[in-house]
Amino acid sequence: MKILVCISNVPDTTAKINFTPDNKEFVSAGVTFILNPYDEIALSKAVDLAAGGGNVTVINVGDASTEPTIRKALAIGANDAVRINAPARDSFFVATQIAEYVKKNPVDMILCGRESADHNGSTVPVMIAELLGIPCVLFAKSLLLEANTATLDCEIEGGKQVVNVPLPFVAGASEGMAEWKIPNMRGIMSARTKPLSVIDPVDVAVHTRHHSFDKPATRSAVKMVSADAVEQLFELIRDEKKVI
Amino acid sequence: MSVLVYAENLQGKFKKSAFEIVSFGAAIAHEKNLPLTVLSIGQVAEEELLRLATYGAVKIMKVEGEAFHALSDQTVATAIAQAAAADAAQYVAMTASFSGKAIAPRVAIKLKAGLADNVIDLPKMSDGFVVKKNAYSGKAYAYCEVLSDVKVISMLPNSYKLVEDQKQAAIVPFSPVLGAADTSVTIRETIRSADKVSLPEAELVVSAGRGMKGPENWGMIEELADVLGAATACSKPVSDAGWRPHSEHVGQTGIAISPNLYIAVGISGAIQHLAGVSSSKVIVVINKDPEAPFFKAADYGIVGDAFEVVPRLINAAKNFKAGQN
Structure with a gap:
């Protein structure tokens, strides 16, 4: 069983987000970067599935600054790692790099987080699957493997769906697929010496270009309503905000 | 050439989000002086189709x-891509619903x-x-330029208003050709x-x-939601527990x-929670702690015990609803 887990290096969920004065670039100074929380769920599941004698490879598209996060993934239990040495330009660029790697190094399963905490697109897992011509189950809450078929529960509008997919496939992990694993001392020590290969990206023309950032407008001051006067709350919201 | 919108139906009925994306597509069509084609997949009655x-x-x-x-993402993506090609669509738009998010990237690659x-x-055209998109989990917006000739767009629900613009529309049957890869997912069960x-x-x-x-x-949370016709939600510690x-x-992360x-009832307002809800148009916070950080991000605040305030709100909601009818 060969499992590939795609990981992103993202700002810590508690980080305050700031941009350069021209709003063109994200300011990373003073921001802690972490393994994307959903990717961590995917990785935890992969480590569980491989416990009976499989191999888990983590792959990241990024420059050398992502290596501490890759080592964290190795500490959690991945066997080896690949870094494709290029900044992640857009989701098509990232998905193409990973799909090209998989064409040369076939796997039984590709697990990703359902979305990344920076761009939140949920696009990379789907694009990898499309580029490889295989199924993708996004928003997967559970994954059960039997021989060459996987059964997954996934979120849909107003409910859930149970699907069967043949191997190989891509899944986007949601909460519930696995318990988060906390690296132990042995994992942390062994992560330092596990193989991390750095490979060059393939050439690909991107179709999108980042333009700029902006921050949401701050809300006007909160209007306090006495707990004894909530009877008119909905009329108040209707009259003042016209949203209901 | 055209603007092609995929309008998703749920058991033969279009939801509000389908009309939002049609209105959105109509605005692009108007700006670019192109006709608007809407694609529907699955069994939908003619009367319902004409609402588009x-x-x-x-x-x-x-x-x-x-x-x-039974629609799998791959089946739908293939149908949309073939319809877009047949219609020479320059712009292809759909709702970024759970299924839309799994479909749009496939359509983009196919096209x-x-x-x-x-x-x-x-x-901005x-x-x-x-x-314009959400970025950093709701803490910022990102602006992104699409450079390709054909553009695929997915839009989040509740992002664009409904704009009525009655047209005479022709209903044209279309038959996509599916390949083996389009049907490799077997849907075993759908629970709604x-x-x-x-x-x-x-x-x-x-x-x-x-x-x-x-x-x-x-x-009481479910009752309040029920009276208002609202969905119920919760904070991370609640689902973790x-x-x-x-x-x-x-x-x-939700x-x-x-x-x-x-x-929001009894939610203190950690930065991770605020990130996911800050795009709400109006926020009401109920908390017994007057120092709860969520009050700073709210439009209306009520300091009080949830077990006293929520039952009053249920009554208030009932009266409000009765007044509307």
């Missing part, structure tokens, strides 16, 4: 047949098009094509709670946190929502 013309569709492509009863995913506003409002599309959301003290106290399902968790009204 209310929002500006001049052509309605319908895909029906047994292969399209060798750039993807503008999860957009929240009409693109005067110079190039620049879309018919009476439950889908969280990402909900206009009103009632959410609660640890202040509720335990899962046994959720009855197993009080409520993960699918209700809103916040940075679902990001942008309802018209978000009512």
Whole structure:
């Protein structure tokens, strides 16, 4: 069983987000970067599935600054790692790099987080699957493997769906697929010496270009309503905000 | 050439989000002086299909047949891409619903098009094509330029208003050709709670946190949601503790929502929670701690015990609803 887990290096969920004065670039100074929380769920599941004698490879598209996060993934239990040495330009660029790697190094399963905490697109897992011509189950809450078929529960509008997919496939992990694993001392020590290969990206023309950032407008001051006067709350919201 | 919108139906009925994306497509069609085609997949009655013309569709492509009863992402993506090619669509738009998010990237690759995913506003089209999206889990907006000739766009629900623009529309049957790869996923079971409002599309959301003290106290939250016709949601500690399902968790690592009204009961307002709900148009916070950080991000605040305030709100909601009818 060969499992590939795609990981992103993202700002810590508690980080305050700031941009350069021209709003063109994200300011990373003073921001802690972490393994994307959903990717961590995917990785935890992969480590569980491989416990009976499989191999888990983590792959990241990024420059050398992502290596501490890759080592964290190795500490959690991945066997080896690949870094494709290029900044992640857009989701098509990232998905193409990973799909090209998989064409040369076939796997039984590709697990990703359902979305990344920076761009939140949920696009990379789907694009990898499309580029490889295989199924993708996004928003997967559970994954059960039997021989060459996987059964997954996934979120849909107003409910859930149970699907069967043949191997190989891509899944986007949601909460519930696995318990988060906390690296132990042995994992942390062994992560330092596990193989991390750095490979060059393939050439690909991107179709999108980042333009700029902006921050949401701050809300006007909160209007306090006495707990004894909530009877008119909905009329108040209707009259003042016209949203209901 | 055309603007092609995929209008998703749920058991033969179009939801509000379908009319939102049709209105959005109509605005692009108007700007670019192109006709608007709307694609429907699955069994939908003619009368329901014609509702799409209310929002500006001049052509309605319908895909029906047994292969399209249980819709897998790959089947739908193939149908959309083939319809877009047949219609020479320059712009292909759909809702970024759970299924839309799994479909749009496939369509973009099939059409060798750039993807503008999860957009929240009409693109700027005067110079190039620049879309606005949420970034950093709701803490910022990103603007992204799509460079390709053909552009695929997915838009989050509740991001664009309904604009009526009645047209005479022709219904044209379309038959996509499916390959083996399009049908490799077998849908074993679909479970939908018919009476439950889908969280990402909900206009009103009632959410609660640890202040509720335990899962046994959720009855009043559900009742308030029920009276308002709202979806229920919860904070991360609540879903982590197993009080409520993960699918209700809103916040940075849960679902990001942008309802018209978000009512938060007993949620202190950690930065990760705020990230997922800050796009809500109006936020009401109920907390017994006057220092709760969530009050700073709210439009209306009520300091009080949830167990006293929520029953009063249920009465207030009942009276409000009665006054509307």
